Amino acid sequence: MSMATADSASLKLVYFAWVRERVGLTEETVTPPAGTATIADLVRWLKTRGEGYELAFENEAIVRAAIDQTHAKPATAITGAREIAFFPPMTGG
Amino acid sequence: MTPLVRIQREDFDIGAEIAALTSGNPSIGAVVSFAGLCRDESGRLAALELEHYPGMAEAEIARVATETAERWPLAGLLAIHRFGLIKPGEQIVLVIAASSHRREAFEAADFLMDYLKTRAPFWKREHLADGTLGGWVEAKADDDDAAKRWEQTP
Numbered sequence: 574m575s576m577a578t579a580d581s582a583s584l585k586l587v588y589f590a591w592v593r594e595r596v597g598l599t600e601e602t603v604t605p606p607a608g609t610a611t612i613a614d615l616v617r618w619l620k621t622r623g624e625g626y627e628l629a630f631e632n633e634a635i636v637r638a639a640i641d642q643t644h645a646k647p648a649t650a651i652t653g654a655r656e657i658a659f660f661p662p663m664t665g666g
Numbered sequence: 667m668t669p670l671v672r673i674q675r676e677d678f679d680i681g682a683e684i685a686a687l688t689s690g691n692p693s694i695g696a697v698v699s700f701a702g703l704c705r706d707e708s709g710r711l712a713a714l715e716l717e718h719y720p721g722m723a724e725a726e727i728a729r730v731a732t733e734t735a736e737r738w739p740l741a742g743l744l745a746i747h748r749f750g751l752i753k754p755g756e757q758i759v760l761v762i763a764a765s766s767h768r769r770e771a772f773e774a775a776d777f778l779m780d781y782l783k784t785r786a787p788f789w790k791r792e793h794l795a796d797g798t799l800g801g802w803v804e805a806k807a808d809d810d811d812a813a814k815r816w817e818q819t820p
Contacts, residue, residue, distance in 0.1 A: 590789035591802050642722035662805035665788025666759050
């Protein structure tokens, strides 16, 4: 529990398919600004980090997210999250 | 009954999977299997490349399979999804549902496939017959509609 402060500051982000290509990274560790409470907040902040992010999230309604490998919605709180993934709508099966 | 879920690069043998799922359980009277294959899209495609989210792919299909097993009385349930480069005619996905009677097995396999398509973190990219890399396959509204119809019918 003594690690809680350090853990909550940094977050692993992973990207898949065309979101990965547009961002230009498979994964990265970030420290979002204080007040980043939800997936939507995180996306808003990521879009300020460069053209690749802007392009990846240009249509926010399309990009899906998962928190610790469970599907999440824009309004889902990211408190305590270790890994957040962003990806296009799924096309498996 | 715990559903079996496998995410693998290798191909699978439908007959062997059915035999493994049903052997030693004489209460089973119905087995439904669905296999999804890679199409060539009228000669346009050389292959499909399937990217997946390791860890979540297993977890999400397991969640859908558990939901399936709660909804229908099944004696066995299996889902296999492949990743990597898959050529036209090759197998991509397999669902097998076993139950005492056919209705449960048919519906369970149908439900699991519908939800797997919209929830399992896999993405297909086209490799074209002319040797170039194509685009990412777009999600179909039909697939969302297919999954939604289960919300109305019990």
